[in-house]
Amino acid sequence: MMAQPLMSELQSSHLTVEQYSQLFTAIESGLPLVAQPYLALAEQIGASEEQVIETIKEWQQQGLIRRFGLVIHHRKLGYVANAMVVWDVANEDIERVAELLSQQKVVTLCYRRPRFLPHWPYNLFCMIHGKNRAQVLAQLDEICRVNKLQTIDKKVLFSYKAYKQRGGRYSNTQLNKSATSTAATTTRNK
């Protein structure tokens, strides 16, 4: 067991600018799988465990971190049908349609993006993950039927090969070069 931190360390969660960016870089690659992962990160950047914990909590409160936990490769668990459904929704109707789609249990993500006419008329994107193509298409049909969205022009873009899948890295400096090697999977499904 590690010694308890001093009170003076507990009183301040403020990291230096450098430590702040080092922590950000380190955490992007994931927590080390040790009993005290925040302490391990703290030792990497020369801070206390409390400072690291407080800083991560601040990032969560600020919304910089939108979820914190296990990031899963769904394909490995049989979720090989990954459909990006793109919709060409009238601008005045987009909020309503987006809210309806967002409420669907199988929809994991729903974003508005710009059109690029004439090549790309679609302005609303949602994702559906399923175990096979037929299941996803059936779920989509059901969503359209129940919510009366059949008249909206849409396309279903299934993925058929994953060339790269990992978390985004925003930091300029790479603290853990070794940990950032790309998990390039070339998994054919279908």
Add this chain to the structure above:
Amino acid sequence: MMSYSSVNLDGLSQKLINAYQKGFPVCSRPFLQLAERFNCSEQEVIECLEQLQQQKILSRLGPVLDHKKAGASTLAALAVPAEQLDEIAEIVNKFEQVNHNYAREHDYNLWFVATAADAEGLKQCLTNIHQQTGFEPLVLPMEKAYHIDLGFEINFSDHHGEKL
């Protein structure tokens, strides 16, 4: 059946996956907290996660960031002739800024997400991708998020006959 169904997870793995895609504890001994919830030892939780990582089921344990707050990011797509797709995909993969890169069924058949510390870095990356691949990316930045990815419940029951 596909090879994926050979991945057979024990009860603890299943519980961890469905309970902690979000809300992982930020405290001194987080794995101990999980262990107490699931009636096992801290070491068992850690070993279980290590195993999931070795099986490449667990990508990582950590944050999923808000793209807008964390920096600049966009979805982009290239329309590539089918016979060149693998080759072009490898060029795109070489960019450190690219994290997701998929082949999808459309004339725009290569879809990737690029992230950078700021808008200027992102623009430069997309310009470089254009130059190195010879294809101009369709750039589709997120304008509004109605629903964000918070993980989703995995149904383990329908191919192993084992329920949580």
